[in-house]
Each structure stands twice: as structure tokens, then as C-alpha cells.
Amino acid sequence: MPLVKLVNITKKFGEIIALDNIELSIEDGEYLCVLGQTGAGKTTLLRTIAGLIRPDGGEIFIEGELVNDVPPEERDAVYMFQHFALFPHMNVWDNVSFGPSIKNWDNEQVKTISSEVLEMVRLSDRQDAFPSELSGGMQQRVALARGIASGAKILLLDEPLGALDARLRVDLRRQLRRLVKDQKLTAVHVTHDQEEALMTADRIMVLRKGKVEQVGLPSEIYSSPKSIFVASFVGNANFFEGNVIEMDNSGSTIWIRGDYQIRVSQTDRKVGDKVVVAVKPTDVIINPDSHKGKNVFSGMVDSSTFVGGSMKYKVIVGDGMVIFSEALVSNIQELPRPGQEVTVSFHPARCCLFEYPEAGLLKEIEAI
Numbered sequence: 001m002p003l004v005k006l007v008n009i010t011k012k013f014g015e016i017i018a019l020d021n022i023e024l025s026i027e028d029g030e031y032l033c034v035l036g037q038t039g040a041g042k043t044t045l046l047r048t049i050a051g052l053i054r055p056d057g058g059e060i061f062i063e064g065e066l067v068n069d070v071p072p073e074e075r076d077a078v079y080m081f082q083h084f085a086l087f088p089h090m091n092v093w094d095n096v097s098f099g100p101s102i103k104n105w106d107n108e109q110v111k112t113i114s115s116e117v118l119e120m121v122r123l124s125d126r127q128d129a130f131p132s133e134l135s136g137g138m139q140q141r142v143a144l145a146r147g148i149a150s151g152a153k154i155l156l157l158d159e160p161l162g163a164l165d166a167r168l169r170v171d172l173r174r175q176l177r178r179l180v181k182d183q184k185l186t187a188v189h190v191t192h193d194q195e196e197a198l199m200t201a202d203r204i205m206v207l208r209k210g211k212v213e214q215v216g217l218p219s220e221i222y223s224s225p226k227s228i229f230v231a232s233f234v235g236n237a238n239f240f241e242g243n244v245i246e247m248d249n250s251g252s253t254i255w256i257r258g259d260y261q262i263r264v265s266q267t268d269r270k271v272g273d274k275v276v277v278a279v280k281p282t283d284v285i286i287n288p289d290s291h292k293g294k295n296v297f298s299g300m301v302d303s304s305t306f307v308g309g310s311m312k313y314k315v316i317v318g319d320g321m322v323i324f325s326e327a328l329v330s331n332i333q334e335l336p337r338p339g340q341e342v343t344v345s346f347h348p349a350r351c352c353l354f355e356y357p358e359a360g361l362l363k364e365i366e367a368i
């Protein structure tokens with residue numbers, strides 16, 4: 001039995017449909033990341049599970065019990081604010097023990113739980129400090145400790161690492177996952193950062209304009225996107241518009257505007273169909289030597305950007321077909337420079353084929 005189950009959840013704010021028929025099951029002990037852009041409905045989803053927002057339609061089950069009419073404090077879920085809110089006039093200890101102390105637990109119990117969670121987030125030595133005396137990362141850990149001390153089994157984390165600098169984000173996301181796993185909690189972690197989701201989640205749900213776009217393992221979301229939107233949002237794919245001109249058992253050939261041909265392994269379209277081919281920059285191999293074959297294009301490096309351990313290349317092929325390639329610096333023998341002639345290539349199996357969207361390609365990949 002899933003720990004949390006949402007059936008057809010809908011929430012409207014006036015004309016805005018913040019959640020549109022959401023179906024979702026979260027398993028006990030799972031670390032689920034909800035990935036979506038600003039306004040996608042992420043906060044609304046967490047607050048609905050927590051009981052802070054009442055859905056207009058649908059059912060929420062926790063441990064098999066219908067909880068639509070159960071108040072937040074009686075649900076086994078704690079919502080942690082997008083902008084973590086500590087009580088500024090209380091020290092670390094009082095902030096953390098606040099939850100347990102209002103639960104009518106006895107003093108000893110409150111003490112044990114509070115010191116355990118402070119130990120867990122490694123802040124026992126700062127229990128007398130006030131929030132203003134702590135770094136952003138420490139304040140974040142106090143907020144986490146407070147959430148865990150509440151005793152709830154389900155942590156609803158709204159952009160828990162949003163306010164932190166890059167290095168801390170990376171450190172804390174590992175700690176956060178470990179903490180949830182060690183304590184046998186269940187986490188729903190909301191983020192708009194694809195890397196954070198790919199690295200921390202057991203499963204990812206991509207939310208778009210209130211709708212579930214795809215749910216799957218991080219590797220599935222990355223390698224087998226079900227839509228143009230997911231291919232763009234997770235992994236910034238290259239997109240090519242074209243038509244299917246040939247198909248056999250081993251794949252399809254797509255004619256691309258500008259008179260190029262791309263071979264893909266998929267065979268689920270028809271000859272003549274207007275389609276979009278998506279290829280991740282990390283699947284595009286850049287090579288200084290020229291060679292021939294399927295999906296091999298000669299072009300010129302237009303620009304290169306160093307992105308911490310990898311290089312991102314913009315390559316222009318022929319009359320202007322642009323292909324982005326990204327490769328680990330350690331995998332490139334000789335780093336191509338802007339102006340240099342190169343070949344770029346990618347395997348047909350690494351291409352994803354989509355039906356051409358009715359509203360046009362740009363509409364599918366634009367930010368919101």
C-alpha cells in the first residue's frame with residue numbers, strides 16, 4: 001500500500017488551475033523529487049498533501065486513510081516552508097523543541113528528541129545561538145531539525161536548498177537524502193533544479209502547469225523523456241524539426257530542414273509525419289577529425305564554455321544548423337577552439353522522436 005496516494009487532485013485559484021487531475025503514489029521510505037518551473041504548482045501540491053490547502057476535487061490518502069477532512073496537525077506530514085522560517089527571537093534549541101513541546105509530550109521526551117535531531121544535523125554545539133548568528137546553511141539545518149523533531153513521517157520539503165550557495169547545496173542535498181533514509185522517513189522534495197532532482201531522488205515527478213508530465217527513475221527521466229518539454233527541461237536537448245522519409249526494422253530516417261538527414265532507432269511514426277528529433281548535448285560527440293557515417297556532421301565551433309569539469313560547444317553545421325555538444329574535459333584529448341573545423345556525431349539510439357507539437361516547437365520548450 002502506498003504511503004501517500006493522490007487521486008484526481010484538482011486545485012483552482014480563480015481562473016488558474018494550479019493542480020490539474022494529479023494522480024500520484026508515494027511509497028513508504030521513498031525520496032520523491034517534484035521538478036517543475038516557477039508556477040508549475042509545486043508548493044500547492046505540498047501544501048495540499050500537508051492539509052494546508054483544500055483541493056477542489058479528488059482524494060488524498062495517507063496510509064490508506066482518506067484524509068481530505070483531517071486537519072494538518074493530525075496528518076503524519078510536516079510542510080517545510082519554501083523560505084525557511086525560524087523564530088528569530090528563539091535560540092536553536094527552542095526552535096527545534098518547539099514542535100515536540102506543543103504536542104504535550106513530557107519534558108524528558110522533548111529533550112531526547114531535540115538533542116537527537118540536533119546531533120543528526122551536527123549542530124549540538126550551537127544550540128544556544130540565535131538564527132541571526134548562524135550562516136544560511138546552518139539555519140537551513142535548524143529548519144530541517146525542526147521538521148524532523150515534529151515526529152512526522154512524511155517530510156514535505158519546499159525548495160529546501162533554494163537559499164544556499166552552490167557548494168552548500170551540493171553538500172546538504174547528500175546529507176538530506178542520507179538523513180531521510182537513515183531515519184526511515186519519506187520525503188517529497190520540491191525543486192526547479194534538474195541536477196538536484198537527478199542526484200537526490202529515488203523517483204522524479206515532472207510537473208508542468210499543474211499537470212504530471214512524467215514520473216520515473218532519474219535515469220528514465222533523463223534518457224527516455226516522454227515529451228519535448230521533459231527533453232528540454234531535463235538535459236537541455238538539441239531539437240531538430242523534420243519529416244519522416246524512410247522507415248525499416250532498424251529505425252527511421254528523418255529529413256531535416258536545410259537538407260540534412262538524421263537516423264533514429266525509433267519506428268513509432270509514419271513516413272511523411274512531421275516530427276521533432278531531440279538529442280542531449282551529452283550524447284553528441286565532438287571530434288577534431290573528419291569522418292563519415294550516420295548522424296555525422298561537419299561543422300565549425302562557434303563558441304565554447306567551460307562548465308566545471310565539462311566543456312559545452314556550440315557547433316554550426318553547413319548553412320546554420322546549430323548543435324550543442326557537452327563533454328567531460330577528461331574525455332577530450334584535444335580541446336577544440338572556436339573557429340576550428342570539427343565533426344559532431346550521435347548514435348541513432350540516443351535520439352528521441354516526437355510528434356510535431358500542434359502549437360509549434362517553441363511553445364513546448366519555452367520557459368513557462
Ligand SMILES: Nc1ncnc2c1ncn2[C@@H]1O[C@H](COP(=O)(O)OP(=O)(O)OP(=O)(O)O)[C@@H](O)[C@H]1O
Pocket residue numbers: 013016017018036037038039040041042043044045082192
Ligand atoms: N493563494 C493563491 N492565490 C492565487 N493564486 C495562487 C495562490 N497560490 C498559488 N497560486 C497560483 O497557482 C499557480 C501555482 O503556484 P505554486 O506556488 O504552487 O507554484 P510553484 O511551482 O511552487 O512555483 P515557484 O517555483 O515559483 O515556487 C501559480 O500560477 C500561482 O500564481
Ligand SMILES: [Mg+2]
Pocket residue numbers: 042043044082158
Ligand atoms: Mg513554490
